[in-house]
Amino acid sequence: MLSYILRRVVNYVVLTFLATVCAYMLTSAFMDPTRRYQGRNPPLDPESITRTVDELGVNPDVPVLERTGAWLHRLVTEGSFGRTIHQTDVLTEMVARAGVSLRLLVVGSVLAAVLGVALGVWGAVRQYRAADSVITYASYVLIATPTFVGGVVLMILATRFNAAVGEQVIRFTGAYTPGVPPEFWPRLADTVSHMLLPTIALTLFGAAAYSRYQRSMMLDVLNADYIRTARAKGRTRTSALWRHGVRVAVIPMTTYFAYSFGTLLAGSTFLEVVFSWNGMGQFTIDAVTQSDVNAATGAVFFAAVLVLISSTLSEILYAALDPRVRS
Amino acid sequence: MSTPDVRVLPGGEPGPGPGAEGPGPRRRRPAASPGTSRAAMVQRRLRSMPRFWVGASILVLMVLWALFGNIPNIYGPADQDPFALSQAPSLQHWFGTDRIGQDLYAQVNSGLRKSLVIGLFAGLLGTAIAAVVGSVAGYLGGKVETVIVWFINFLLVLPAFYILLLFAPALRGLSWVAIIGIVALFSWMVTAQVVKAQTKSLRDREFVKAARFMGLSTPVIIARHILPNVASLLIVDATLGVVGAILAETSLSYFGLGVQPPDVSLGTLLAAGTPGAVTRPWVFVFPALALVLTLTATSIMADALRDAIDPTSGAGRA
Numbered sequence: 293m294l295s296y297i298l299r300r301v302v303n304y305v306v307l308t309f310l311a312t313v314c315a316y317m318l319t320s321a322f323m324d325p326t327r328r329y330q331g332r333n334p335p336l337d338p339e340s341i342t343r344t345v346d347e348l349g350v351n352p353d354v355p356v357l358e359r360t361g362a363w364l365h366r367l368v369t370e371g372s373f374g375r376t377i378h379q380t381d382v383l384t385e386m387v388a389r390a391g392v393s394l395r396l397l398v399v400g401s402v403l404a405a406v407l408g409v410a411l412g413v414w415g416a417v418r419q420y421r422a423a424d425s426v427i428t429y430a431s432y433v434l435i436a437t438p439t440f441v442g443g444v445v446l447m448i449l450a451t452r453f454n455a456a457v458g459e460q461v462i463r464f465t466g467a468y469t470p471g472v473p474p475e476f477w478p479r480l481a482d483t484v485s486h487m488l489l490p491t492i493a494l495t496l497f498g499a500a501a502y503s504r505y506q507r508s509m510m511l512d513v514l515n516a517d518y519i520r521t522a523r524a525k526g527r528t529r530t531s532a533l534w535r536h537g538v539r540v541a542v543i544p545m546t547t548y549f550a551y552s553f554g555t556l557l558a559g560s561t562f563l564e565v566v567f568s569w570n571g572m573g574q575f576t577i578d579a580v581t582q583s584d585v586n587a588a589t590g591a592v593f594f595a596a597v598l599v600l601i602s603s604t605l606s607e608i609l610y611a612a613l614d615p616r617v618r619s
Numbered sequence: 620m621s622t623p624d625v626r627v628l629p630g631g632e633p634g635p636g637p638g639a640e641g642p643g644p645r646r647r648r649p650a651a652s653p654g655t656s657r658a659a660m661v662q663r664r665l666r667s668m669p670r671f672w673v674g675a676s677i678l679v680l681m682v683l684w685a686l687f688g689n690i691p692n693i694y695g696p697a698d699q700d701p702f703a704l705s706q707a708p709s710l711q712h713w714f715g716t717d718r719i720g721q722d723l724y725a726q727v728n729s730g731l732r733k734s735l736v737i738g739l740f741a742g743l744l745g746t747a748i749a750a751v752v753g754s755v756a757g758y759l760g761g762k763v764e765t766v767i768v769w770f771i772n773f774l775l776v777l778p779a780f781y782i783l784l785l786f787a788p789a790l791r792g793l794s795w796v797a798i799i800g801i802v803a804l805f806s807w808m809v810t811a812q813v814v815k816a817q818t819k820s821l822r823d824r825e826f827v828k829a830a831r832f833m834g835l836s837t838p839v840i841i842a843r844h845i846l847p848n849v850a851s852l853l854i855v856d857a858t859l860g861v862v863g864a865i866l867a868e869t870s871l872s873y874f875g876l877g878v879q880p881p882d883v884s885l886g887t888l889l890a891a892g893t894p895g896a897v898t899r900p901w902v903f904v905f906p907a908l909a910l911v912l913t914l915t916a917t918s919i920m921a922d923a924l925r926d927a928i929d930p931t932s933g934a935g936r937a
Binding site: 303304307308310311315318319322323428429432433435436437438439440441444445447448451504508544547548551552553554555557558561562565576577580581583588591592595596599600 | 772773775776777778779780781784785786787788789808809812813816852855859862866869870873874875876889893896897900903907910911913914915917918919922925
């Protein structure tokens with residue numbers, strides 16, 4: 293089993309590397325960093341523009357393959373992703389921003405998975421009863437709502453709530469309040485207050501999608517003969533559902549978790565932008581809109597590594613749940 | 620999925636496997652038993668599912684509104700009324716106006732139409748790709764499967780939305796039709812994985828073996844025996860795919876990377892409405908309502924359809 297997982301990890305690492313290189317080539321081919329410097333008044337000296345993009349290694353006049361080679365060489369020899377068009381180091385910038393994003397993503401995705409599986413199983417077991425209907429309709433509405441719309445609606449509600457209480461209980465602009473005393477408790481309270489809305493949004497959106505799939509899988513399992521057999525041999529309904537039902541119905545979910553992680557990542561990207569967090573989400577959107585090749589590649593690398601980790605975790609979970617994989 | 624034999628036969632009759640295929644190519648169903656055909660069963664189940672009709676009616680109404688809703692309105696989506704800037708909904712402007720006096724009713728109408736067209740085509744195209752790739756990989760196995768899985772994993776290492784983001788600057792010069800292709804091209808992978816897994820479990824079942832030993836060709840087996848058995852999954856997914864494609868389009872447009880002016884979509888309208896959402900709610904609420912209402916109705920319809928098609932989870936289940 294260990295060798296199986298190791299093999300998968302090596303596979304994913306190779307894929308991540310290839311994906312990052314492909315992302316660099318893609319962005320190099322499609323983005324034109326000089327556009328940022330053109331059309332200014334007074335116009336910039338063309339030579340200084342060329343010098344700037346040459347220094348960054350993103351001159352669109354140099355063939356893509358040549359630039360990719362230089363970029364790879366620098367990545368391997370110096371371990372550097374180059375500099376952004378604002379002349380900061382891409383890696384340093386990413387390390388500084390990753391913490392905020394990871395906090396939201398990890399908390400949000402774990403809560404979403406747990407809530408989604410629980411609601412899905414519950415809905416399947418209580419099919420067509422009141423609880424199932426409520427969960428079902430709530431998740432329909434949530435799946436149909438883009439994360440940024442949900443974010444804005446939560447902000448409007450929070451503004452109302454704060455106005456009703458008469459105090460700024462929920463803070464939703466930025467990841468923290470500048471000037472909060474550096475002691476542990478005020479910091480924690482401030483962070484939690486800022487995290488509240490984005491985390492609620494991310495959890496609800498993730499859980500809505502997960503619960504649909506989980507309910508669907510669980511319904512298929514509930515009809516299986518082995519559940520009837522388990523009941524016939526004397527297991528209680530609850531025991532049969534847990535030992536034979538949920539365990540089987542969760543197996544396909546582990547694959548779904550890994551591959552829907554990208555959706556959560558995109559969702560958290562939007563939420564970061566909507567709630568003005570200065571995390572990787574803003575970094576990514578900025579990089580793309582400003583045609584910043586090096587920064588965009590860095591953002592893709594960050595996303596690819598996160599997907600790699602989540603895929604590996606889901607492989608381990610899959611192997612732990614499904615005995616067929618282990619042999 | 621536990622009683623596939625009910626569903627594998629093309630005609631849908633739960634009869635003895637090989638015999639029911641029949642020697643005659645133009646075998647006709649007796650008119651006296653309309654209730655046993657697959658379509659009739661689905662129809663009968665749908666009749667007892669009010670939520671299907673609720674979802675479908677809302678969706679049809681929204682589509683009709685998107686197509687013909689602006690006829691009674693004297694303003695077009697691009698018209699500006701310089702005497703009504705940032706006005707609340709009134710008899711003159713039913714959904715109010717934005718900062719430059721454009722009529723929001725006409726804009727939401729036009730935006731919904733664009734979003735619907737993009738979503739419908741991109742969603743269906745994505746699911747079709749997923750069904751073909753997933754079932755072929757799962758059924759053939761071996762080298763084909765390895766290559767396809769590797770390719771899917773490769774595409775999945777980058778979250779689809781990131782690839783969309785990277786492509787978006789290149790799309791700026793192209794029309795909104797390019798968005799359909801791009802969204803479809805990067806939205807089939809997850810479904811293909813699930814279809815592949817389901818196909819693998821079906822491959823060794825008796826009815827598929829029987830079909831194989833009878834000498835049916837691989838495309839026929841996949842089309843007649845594999846795909847009908849993953850149909851419930853595909854239908855749920857095609858519909859969720861339409862929902863997902865509209866969401867992808869609105870998200871891209873929200874960040875200025877999708878539909879470009881002078882075209883409007885719900886995404887560009889939501890983006891324009893966000894800054895004033897708290898003080899002038901109508902600029903945000905109407906596009907948001909149109910979007911959420913349409914997509915919710917679509918999801919509800921899909922779910923009812925799933926229950927109607929899948930006999931093992933149907934309303935008749937104890």
